[in-house]
Amino acid sequence: MNPLAGTAADLVGLTILLPFLGFLVNGALAFLRPRDKRLVSIVGVGSVAAAFALGVAIFLAVLGAHPEAPYVQTLWTWMPVGDLQIAAALQVDQLSVMMLLVVTGVGALIHLFSVGYMGEDPGYARYFAYLNLFIAFMLVLVLSASFPVMFIGWEGVGLCSYLLIGFWYDDVAKAEAGLKAFLVNRIGDTGFMIAMFLIFAKLGTLDFVAVSAAAPDQLARGGGAVTAIALLLFLGCAGKSAQIPLYVWLPDAMAGPTPVSALIHAATMVTAGVFLVARANVFFALAPVAAAVVAGVGALTVLFAASIGLKQWDIKKVLAYSTVSQLGYMFVGVGVGAYTAGMFHLVTHAFFKALLFLGSGSVIHAMHHAYHHSHRHADAQDMRNMGGLGAFLPTTAKVMWVATLAIAGIPPLAGFFSKDEILLAAFTRGGENPFYYAVWAFGAVGALLTAFYMTRLMLYTFHGPNRTGDLERPHLHESPLVMTAPLIALAVLTVLGGALNLPHVATLHHWLEPVTRQAALIAGATEAPPGLEYGLMGLAVVIAVAGIALAVRLLKPAELLTPDNAPAERGFAKLLLEKYRVDELYDAVIIRPLLWFSRVVLWKGIDAGVIDTAGVNGSAALARGLGWIGSRLQTGQVGTYVVVFVIGALAVLVALMRMM
Amino acid sequence: MVTYAFWLFSGAAIVSAFLCITRRSPVASALWLVNTFFSIAGLFVLLDAHFLAAVQVLVYAGAIMVLFLFVIMLLNLGRPGPGDMKGWWGRGVAGVAGLVLAGELLVLRLVVLPAELVLPAGTVARTVREQGAVQAVALPLFQAYLVPFEIASLMLLAAIVGAVVLAKRRV
Amino acid sequence: MLLGPALAVSAILFSLGVVGVLLRRNAIIIFMCIELMLNAVNLAFVAFSQQLGIDGQVFVFFVMTVAAAEAAVGLAIVIAVYRHRETVNLQNINLLRG
Numbered sequence: 001m002n003p004l005a006g007t008a009a010d011l012v013g014l015t016i017l018l019p020f021l022g023f024l025v026n027g028a029l030a031f032l033r034p035r036d037k038r039l040v041s042i043v044g045v046g047s048v049a050a051a052f053a054l055g056v057a058i059f060l061a062v063l064g065a066h067p068e069a070p071y072v073q074t075l076w077t078w079m080p081v082g083d084l085q086i087a088a089a090l091q092v093d094q095l096s097v098m099m100l101l102v103v104t105g106v107g108a109l110i111h112l113f114s115v116g117y118m119g120e121d122p123g124y125a126r127y128f129a130y131l132n133l134f135i136a137f138m139l140v141l142v143l144s145a146s147f148p149v150m151f152i153g154w155e156g157v158g159l160c161s162y163l164l165i166g167f168w169y170d171d172v173a174k175a176e177a178g179l180k181a182f183l184v185n186r187i188g189d190t191g192f193m194i195a196m197f198l199i200f201a202k203l204g205t206l207d208f209v210a211v212s213a214a215a216p217d218q219l220a221r222g223g224g225a226v227t228a229i230a231l232l233l234f235l236g237c238a239g240k241s242a243q244i245p246l247y248v249w250l251p252d253a254m255a256g257p258t259p260v261s262a263l264i265h266a267a268t269m270v271t272a273g274v275f276l277v278a279r280a281n282v283f284f285a286l287a288p289v290a291a292a293v294v295a296g297v298g299a300l301t302v303l304f305a306a307s308i309g310l311k312q313w314d315i316k317k318v319l320a321y322s323t324v325s326q327l328g329y330m331f332v333g334v335g336v337g338a339y340t341a342g343m344f345h346l347v348t349h350a351f352f353k354a355l356l357f358l359g360s361g362s363v364i365h366a367m368h369h370a371y372h373h374s375h376r377h378a379d380a381q382d383m384r385n386m387g388g389l390g391a392f393l394p395t396t397a398k399v400m401w402v403a404t405l406a407i408a409g410i411p412p413l414a415g416f417f418s419k420d421e422i423l424l425a426a427f428t429r430g431g432e433n434p435f436y437y438a439v440w441a442f443g444a445v446g447a448l449l450t451a452f453y454m455t456r457l458m459l460y461t462f463h464g465p466n467r468t469g470d471l472e473r474p475h476l477h478e479s480p481l482v483m484t485a486p487l488i489a490l491a492v493l494t495v496l497g498g499a500l501n502l503p504h505v506a507t508l509h510h511w512l513e514p515v516t517r518q519a520a521l522i523a524g525a526t527e528a529p530p531g532l533e534y535g536l537m538g539l540a541v542v543i544a545v546a547g548i549a550l551a552v553r554l555l556k557p558a559e560l561l562t563p564d565n566a567p568a569e570r571g572f573a574k575l576l577l578e579k580y581r582v583d584e585l586y587d588a589v590i591i592r593p594l595l596w597f598s599r600v601v602l603w604k605g606i607d608a609g610v611i612d613t614a615g616v617n618g619s620a621a622l623a624r625g626l627g628w629i630g631s632r633l634q635t636g637q638v639g640t641y642v643v644v645f646v647i648g649a650l651a652v653l654v655a656l657m658r659m660m
Numbered sequence: 661m662v663t664y665a666f667w668l669f670s671g672a673a674i675v676s677a678f679l680c681i682t683r684r685s686p687v688a689s690a691l692w693l694v695n696t697f698f699s700i701a702g703l704f705v706l707l708d709a710h711f712l713a714a715v716q717v718l719v720y721a722g723a724i725m726v727l728f729l730f731v732i733m734l735l736n737l738g739r740p741g742p743g744d745m746k747g748w749w750g751r752g753v754a755g756v757a758g759l760v761l762a763g764e765l766l767v768l769r770l771v772v773l774p775a776e777l778v779l780p781a782g783t784v785a786r787t788v789r790e791q792g793a794v795q796a797v798a799l800p801l802f803q804a805y806l807v808p809f810e811i812a813s814l815m816l817l818a819a820i821v822g823a824v825v826l827a828k829r830r831v
Numbered sequence: 832m833l834l835g836p837a838l839a840v841s842a843i844l845f846s847l848g849v850v851g852v853l854l855r856r857n858a859i860i861i862f863m864c865i866e867l868m869l870n871a872v873n874l875a876f877v878a879f880s881q882q883l884g885i886d887g888q889v890f891v892f893f894v895m896t897v898a899a900a901e902a903a904v905g906l907a908i909v910i911a912v913y914r915h916r917e918t919v920n921l922q923n924i925n926l927l928r929g
Binding site: 666678680681696697703704707709711712715728732734745746750755757759762766773777778779783785796801804808812818822823826 | 877886897909914
Binding site for chain 2: 639643646647650653654656660
């Protein structure tokens with residue numbers, strides 16, 4: 001009997017139901033009373049806040065009960081098909097509760113921010129409906145007890161992502177960004193599904209608890225099957241969590257409203273991949289090659305995305321590539337077997353990245369307001385149009401500096417501890433396999449670049465002279481309290497978040513131990529020598545400070561020109577600005593051939609040629625032909641009929657003769 | 661004696677039938693058919709169906725063929741005109757079909773009648789001798805087959821009416 | 832004892848009737864060939880009645896009745912058709928062509 005039975009954990013289904021009801025109510029209001037913003041706000045924010053409160057209660061229950069095994073609550077039997085028995089079941093354990101708190105907590109803050117940010121948008125009710133639906137699906141994902149249920153959540157958040165990215169669907173480019181996100185995710189989802197099929201074929205079950213128990217016995221360590229499963233699962237993660245080669249949708253996803261970028265594409269949905277690897281850690285522990293691939297791809301993505309971020313001018317694009325890069329760190333963490341480190345970084349990143357996005361949202365909100373007054377149609381998100389905004393938006397500037405220091409890795413802010421733990425784990429593994437030294441190196445250089453581009457962002461936005469324009473300047477002002485309050489709350493979390501897993505105290509590590517113990521046993525945990533630990537920590541600080549200092553030295557915000565006046569980029573800078581032309585590459589290599597194939601082969605060739613001409617028209621022609629032959633019998637001549645009659649009679653007589 | 665008469669009448673019937681179907685003139689065909697009917701009447705006598713032989717001559721040769729000739733004369737089809745036989749293909753098909761049919765029927769002749777149905781030889785001849793030719797047929801006709809008899813009379817009425825209506829000129 | 836040969840004659844007469852129907856185009860002659868076929872059947876019935884009972888002859892009686900009625904009606908139709916089409920050549924009477 002699980003110690004959680006009979007506690008608040010029994011109500012875990014309610015955490016999903018509340019935001020879902022919020023979706024239904026807000027959806028109805030979108031049709032019936034789109035102007036009633038007050039009711040929408042209350043339902044929208046309230047449902048998520050209530051879910052968070054319930055999450056806290058469940059957390060306290062888990063804290064008190066110390067369950068060694070997950071508490072699975074079956075709601076109903078979903079698909080009983082012969083050997084395949086899938087139930088709609090939810091799982092309460094240390095990992096899922098952790099994610100529950102992050103999703104509902106950060107989610108509630110972002111909902112509150114949206115009240116101010118989207119206040120003047122005509123689609124207000126629809127926005128909150130979608131946002132609530134997203135929270136519901138994300139909770140299904142993190143609270144799922146089996147792969148299929150998780151997949152429902154996985155697809156559901158993909159759907160909400162599509163709906164929210166293309167929220168302003170009148171703009172074709174924005175709608176297409178939503179479509180791009182959905183299609184690229186689909187590729188990853190195929191990997192996930194095939195992995196599910198393989199898991200069922202090999203283990204006969206899809207429930208997490210049963211899979212974790214069966215896998216070490218039934219799957220050969222390092223064998224083809226388990227490696228395939230792990231790699232296919234990682235393909236799904238690469239899609240959802242924007243790793244190479246499927247990251248291309250995330251920068252385009254910035255077309256959606258900024259709070260959406262904060263919630264979905266920073267704090268929650270994109271972390272689903274990391275969560276999946278942590279949840280399915282038994283497979284990655286059994287397949288060292290796959291785990292190495294995860295870490296390698298993560299490391300490569302760190303460096304690749306960070307380099308692109310160096311030269312982007314759109315403030316949200318910088319943050320988007322930063323997110324891709326930081327997700328790479330998380331995958332390095334879970335790839336080297338440091339699941340706690342990866343999850344730790346997930347939580348801290350949720351705090352400071354959400355803060356950065358919301359802060360940029362505050363800036364964009366102010367810029368829009370200013371341009372609205374002057375009726376100019378300039379890009380409110382281009383940093384070259386900003387500058388010196390620290391004077392106009394002091395609160396936003398301060399909290400964003402907190403987040404910048406955190407992401408750069410300055411102690412004692414949250415990002416320092418989490419990033420450092422990941423790099424330490426990678427370096428330690430290097431002792432077994434030099435490959436991981438390279439992983440560490442990528443991570444370290446990535447940290448340098450992170451510090452650099454984030455400082456660049458702050459300098460160009462908040463410092464130096466203001467480039468917005470004389471007409472607009474009087475209208476730049478700080479955002480209202482409903483928007484700044486969540487910013488401050490997130491800043492506090494960013495500062496204190498490091499306490500979750502301080503070195504040697506390792507609170508989070510002990511918390512997650514029941515979940516990660518099995519993987520640690522299979523893969524074998526390595527201990528770092530203490531001197532190494534402090535040495536690397538010091539190195540990390542040096543790198544962070546160096547990055548910031550370099551940015552301050554080399555960049556001259558005063559010399560920036562507005563986009564209209566700026567000269568075109570050349571050389572390597574141009575390549576970075578154009579994000580290594582990866583989208584163009586995909587277009588040429590994949591999309592165009594696919595379109596050509598569809599148009600020429602599938603449409604003209606097979607559909608029009610074979611099916612229409614041979615199949616449909618052909619069968620009609622055949623029928624006509626047969627009918628023509630048949631009509632030849634209807635001559636109207638009695639003579640012909642008599643002949644046929646006689647032949648038939650002769651045949652009957654033959655039959656009679658046979659019977660004799 | 662009987663055998664000799666039988667072969668005579670059979671030969672006459674077959675030759676007349678062949679000539680009937682191959683003459684160009686409809687009148688000639690009709691007359692040859694009459695001859696066939698007479699021959700068959702003779703065969704009926706040899707098979708102890710005396711009444712039927714008489715009826716054959718009276719009805720078939722005497723009434724039906726007369727009707728045929730009336731119609732031929734009415735429509736002025738009597739003269740031998742251009743042949744209305746089919747071409748070589750038609751003749752080929754007809755010939756083959758006829759031969760096959762004849763062959764099959766001759767083979768079917770070999771069917772053996774079940775023993776329980778066969779009456780002792782000469783039963784019918786004795787009946788005809790004892791009761792007279794007419795009564796021999798009339799007794800079953802008016803006793804066992806009364807209903808078909810009445811229906812046949814109705815059918816004749818329908819035929820009369822139909823023939824009159826069909827052949828009438830529109831006035 | 833006359834059954835076998837009588838049936839042979841009947842068979843040949845019947846075949847001749849079929850050949851006639853297949854061979855000729857004149858409607859009246861085709862009718863005559865049909866009468867020939869009926870007669871062949873009558874002969875078969877009578878031949879069998881020697882072995883199976885007087886009922887065969889009764890049946891011949893009915894066949895003759897029906898043949899007479901059919902000849903009357905059929906010739907009436909031929910007359911009607913001739914009035915419209917001026918011909919009894921079956922090749923030309925083909926309004927039901929498909």
